[in-house]
Amino acid sequence: MDFLLVLIIAIPTLSALSYFSKFFKMTTLLSACLTVVLSLLLNSLHYADTGFFLLDGLNKLLLVTIASVYLLSSIYASVYHGHLVLSKELRLHMTLINLFSATMFFTVTINNYGLLWIGVEATTVSSALLLVIEKGFTALEAAWRYIIIVSTGLTIGLIAIILIYYNFHSLTISYLLSAKRSANAVLELAGGAALIGFGTKVGLSPMHTWLPDAHSEAPAEVSAMFSGVLLPVALYSLYRFYQLVVDPRITMLYEFFALLTVVTAAILLPSQRNYKRMFAYSTMENIGTAMLGFILGGPAEAGAMLLIVSHAFGKASAFYSSGNILERFKTKHIDEVKGLKDSMPITGVTLGLSALSVTGAPPFGVFMGELLIIFTLITLHLYSAAFILVASLFISFSSVNYKVSKMLFGEHDVEKSEAKRGQLLVALASIGLSLAVTVVYLVT
C-alpha cells in the first residue's frame, strides 16, 4: 500500500521532467491517467497506517478528486494552449501542473503535521507561476498577491506546529489523534494559529483577498484546480488541526469564521461584474459551508465531503466553460457576454448546469451536502446559524444564477461558434461527474 502512495506522488513528480522532451503533453496526460487509476485502487483497498502515510475515509475521496481534476485540467490545458505548440511557456506550464498535483497528493496523504505544512507551502511554490503563462500585467499582480499573502499567512500556521510539538513532542497525525488528550491553553493557541495560517490558504474571510484575484487571472484549467482541489486540500489540512484540538471555544471560533466566510461571499456576490471573480466568490461560499459541516461532525461531515467532491467537478466545469467564453469573447465582463445559448450552445449548457451545481440546486451533490449541514444545525438547535447559512446560500444562489442567465440569454450580435471539441468534452465530462457523485452517494 505504501508503494502505491509513493507511486501516486512520484509519477507526477517524474513526469515533470518531461519539460526536456517534446512529448511533454503526452507524458502529462499519461501521468494523470495513472494517478486516476492508482487513486481508485487505493480507494478499494483497506489501509493499515504504517507511519509515514495516513489514509482514511477523509483523504481517500480527496485523492480521487485531485487525480480526476488533474486529468481534466491536463487535457484542457493541452487543447486550450495548443497555439503555444512546443514553446518554453507551455512546457513550464505542464511541468508545473504535474508538480502542483504531486504536492497536493503529498499533502493529503502525509502523516506528519510538520510535513503537512510543508506540503501546503509547496502547493503555493508550485502553483504561483501557473498564473502567469501569458505574463499579463494583471496576472502578474494577482500571482504576486497570491504568493505573498498566502505565504505570510502560512508562516503563522507554523506557530501551530511548534506549539503541537511543544505539547506532545510528536508530530505524527495518526498517533496524536488516537492519543488521550484534553483541552489546554497551548492547544487552544495552536488551534487559533492554525485557523489564521491555514485559513489564509483556505480563503477564509477576512484572509481571503488573494482568492478572487488568483482565480480570476489564472488560466481556466488552473482556476479549476485551485477552486476544485487546492482549497479542499487546504481545508483538509486545517481540519486535521481542528481534530487535534479538543476545545469548545475553538469549535465556536472555527464555526464563526466558516459562517463569516459564507456571509462575506453572499455580500460580495451580487456586485460582481467579472464572471471568473463571481465563481471565485462562489467557491468561498462553498468552502465556508463545507468547513462548517466538518466542524459540526455527524451527518454534516458526510454532507461536507459530498459537497467538496461534487463542488470540485461542478466548479471545474464552470471554470472550463469560463475559459471557452473568454477565448471567444475576449472579455471577463458579465455585461459584455450575451446570448450564449445561441452563439455557444454547448458551452451555454455546461455553464448553466455548473452554475446550478455549485450554487446547490437539486439533484447535484452540493444541494444534498448543504441539506445535511442545515439539518445538523437544526438538530443541534443552532437556529440562528442555520438561518444565516440559509439566507446567505439563497443570496448566492440568486446572484450567480441571475448573472449566468444574463449571459445565456439576451440579444447578441456574434455568429455561432463553439470552443474546440476537447475543451467542450472536458467541460461536459466535469459536469457529468458532478452529477455522478450524487448517483454514487445514493447507491452506496
Added chain:
Amino acid sequence: MITQEILSLISLTLLVSAIAIQSQSYIKPMIRTIILQSVLLGAITALVGFEESSYELYLLAVLIVFLRGVLISYVLEQRLPRNNKFVREYLPGVASLTLVSIVVIMLSFLLYYFAFFGKLGSPIGAIGLSLMVQGVLLIMTRKNSFAHVIGYIEEENGIIFIGLSWAPLPLLVEINVLLDVFGLVIVSSVLVFEAKEHYVVQELIG
C-alpha cells in the same frame, strides 16, 4: 551563563536589524541587512546547539547561513538592475515608519506577554514574535517587490527564533521548511523581474 548572555545580546541585535530594515528605502542595504540578520540567527542556532549539545542544531545553523545568508541574498542581488545598483523605493515618511516600527515592537512584546508567556514561559520568544510582526509590517507598508520578499524572510527568521526558544522542531521538518522558503524566494524572484512595484489594479477590485 556567559552563553546565555551572549545569546540575549545577539537576539537583541536581531531587533535592531529589523528596525534598520524598516527605516531603509534603498533596496541593496535592505538585502545586506537581512543577510546579517540571517547570519545572526545562524549564530544563535549554533549557540543553542552548543548549550544543548545538539549536532542537529549545528547542522541547522549551517543551513540557515548557507541558504539565507548566501544563496537567497545571491538570488535577490542578481535581480537588481545591473546598471543601477542604487535602486530605491520612493517612500514618503520613512522616519514615521521607523517610529511605527518601534511602537509595533512594544505592542508585540505586550502581545507575547499576555498570549504566550503565561503558558509557555521563555521570555526571549518575544523577540521572535516581534521579528515576525516586523516582517508582516514591512510587507504591508511597502509597494516594492524586493521589500515584500525581505519582509517574508524576516517573518520566517522570526518563526525559526520562536521554534528555538519554545521547542526546536525535528531536523527533517526544519530542513524542509528552509528549502520550501528557498523555493518560494526563487519563484518570487522570477516575478520580481516582471513586476517591481505594486499598485491598485482596477481589474482586481471588488
